[in-house]
Amino acid sequence: MKSDLLNLSEEQRGIRDLAREFAMQEIAPFISEWDESAHFEPSLVKKMGDLGFLGMLLPEEFDGLGVDTSTYLIALEEIAVVDASAAVMMSVHNSLPTQMILRFGSDEQKLRFLKPMARGELLGAFALSEPEAGSDAASLTTQAVRDGDDWILNGTKSWVTSGNHAGVILAMARTDTPSERKGARGIGTFIVTPDMPGFHVGKKEDKLGLRSSPTVQLSFDNLRVPNANLLGQPQMGFVYAMQSLENGRLGIAAQAIGIARAALEAATAYAAERHQFDKPIREFQAIQFKLADMATRVAASRALLHAAAHAKDRGENVKQATSMAKLFASETAMFCTNQAVQIFGGYGYVKDYPVERLFRDAKVTEIYEGTSEIQRIVIAREQYSHE
Numbered sequence: 001m002k003s004d005l006l007n008l009s010e011e012q013r014g015i016r017d018l019a020r021e022f023a024m025q026e027i028a029p030f031i032s033e034w035d036e037s038a039h040f041e042p043s044l045v046k047k048m049g050d051l052g053f054l055g056m057l058l059p060e061e062f063d064g065l066g067v068d069t070s071t072y073l074i075a076l077e078e079i080a081v082v083d084a085s086a087a088v089m090m091s092v093h094n095s096l097p098t099q100m101i102l103r104f105g106s107d108e109q110k111l112r113f114l115k116p117m118a119r120g121e122l123l124g125a126f127a128l129s130e131p132e133a134g135s136d137a138a139s140l141t142t143q144a145v146r147d148g149d150d151w152i153l154n155g156t157k158s159w160v161t162s163g164n165h166a167g168v169i170l171a172m173a174r175t176d177t178p179s180e181r182k183g184a185r186g187i188g189t190f191i192v193t194p195d196m197p198g199f200h201v202g203k204k205e206d207k208l209g210l211r212s213s214p215t216v217q218l219s220f221d222n223l224r225v226p227n228a229n230l231l232g233q234p235q236m237g238f239v240y241a242m243q244s245l246e247n248g249r250l251g252i253a254a255q256a257i258g259i260a261r262a263a264l265e266a267a268t269a270y271a272a273e274r275h276q277f278d279k280p281i282r283e284f285q286a287i288q289f290k291l292a293d294m295a296t297r298v299a300a301s302r303a304l305l306h307a308a309a310h311a312k313d314r315g316e317n318v319k320q321a322t323s324m325a326k327l328f329a330s331e332t333a334m335f336c337t338n339q340a341v342q343i344f345g346g347y348g349y350v351k352d353y354p355v356e357r358l359f360r361d362a363k364v365t366e367i368y369e370g371t372s373e374i375q376r377i378v379i380a381r382e383q384y385s386h387e
């Protein structure tokens with residue numbers, strides 16, 4: 001019997017099956033073509049919205065499903081098994097912009113944005129990184145200057161997932177002045193929409209993997225944002241972003257587990273079919289041990305992820321737990337996809353089988369929403385923080 005250690009409720013099984021069915025019908029047949037041409041399929045957004053996948057953590061009053069974090073992550077893993085690109089779009093949207101507006105937004109902002117976001121009418125994006133501000137995100141330089149009832153934003157945001165298809169972009173910009181810099185406490189978060197004058201979509205990145213998730217640069221050229229679109233307090237935007245990235249990291253961990261599981265499933269099937277020396281290669285202990293290590297790491301990643309999700313829903317401090325889950329799951333995705341290519345031999349190195357794409361898709365999970373080095377820094381810091 002295969003072990004996943006999760007004792008799913010009937011509701012969770014229903015949502016998992018719906019996600020699986022959706023991904024198999026609407027994405028799987030096109031996956032190679034979209035990967036090859038780096039095509040983002042915009043109709044997926046509305047379809048996912050109609051099924052509730054873009055408002056999973058939003059309360060029903062905002063047309064969300066209002067499920068717990070674990071249930072959301074189960075659906076996300078299922079989408080990621082088929083397509084890591086659709087999964088990152090779903091993860092960013094559910095974990096970052098919608099949660100930030102729900103947690104820190106005004107009543108008016110919630111009413112204006114959350115329902116269309118839950119329904120898939122407005123896709124969300126998160127714009128923190130800049131060309132010179134990656135891991136050290138608080139060093140960002142996009143400047144916001146108050147002008148009457150508006151703010152004027154100038155600067156460049158890089159690596160914005162879904163940034164060229166988003167209807168709502170949560171963008172961080174400095175609200176302190178060049179003469180009085182306040183570091184992480186001098187940054188605001190603004191709700192930017194693409195119809196605002198001065199909003200420009202720049203370079204679309206040509207990526208190794210995750211090719212059907214667009215990643216773009218955005219530039220703000222005297223972008224005029226009404227003060228009504230400032231999220232919460234003008235000095236607190238970076239704090240809001242960091243708190244929300246704890247959710248984001250759980251989503252990326254679920255995405256990584258989906259990629260790892262897809263590699264495990266493909267390799268398990270292939271090892272039964274492929275014959276060498278007159279027997280299926282799964283009869284060689286060298287192959288069995290690879291499959292055993294892969295299965296163990298997938299199960300351990302999932303257990304860590306859902307323990308963190310339950311602790312989060314209980315209101316506990318999960319800074320260390322979310323970083324552990326993201327770190328372990330992303331390294332599991334790299335490990336499993338690497339082993340899967342090895343099990344496929346030469347056939348793993350070409351596009352006729354899915355493991356070549358999975359190997360390319362896995363790498364970014366060790367980079368975005370905090371690199372593995374940054375996760376280790378957070379984990380170590382938390383280890384000493386309560387002394």
Ligand SMILES: Cc1cc2nc3c(=O)[nH]c(=O)nc-3n(C[C@H](O)[C@H](O)[C@H](O)COP(=O)(O)OP(=O)(O)OC[C@H]3O[C@@H](n4cnc5c(N)ncnc54)[C@H](O)[C@@H]3O)c2cc1C
Pocket residue numbers: 092126127128129133134135136158159160161162207210215364367368369370371372373374377
């Ligand atoms: C496909 C993709 C999608 C993305 N989507 C988004 C998005 O939607 N929104 C967004 O805001 N950003 C997004 N990002 C940006 C992503 O979060 C950053 O790439 C990431 O935070 C790392 O920043 P960097 O690339 O500038 O690397 P750097 O920070 O320059 O790091 C380079 C290397 O140095 C290491 N390093 C840096 N600082 C330390 C340290 N203190 N100690 C030890 N090692 C260190 C890093 O771990 C890394 O190995 C995306 C990135 C990619 C590739």
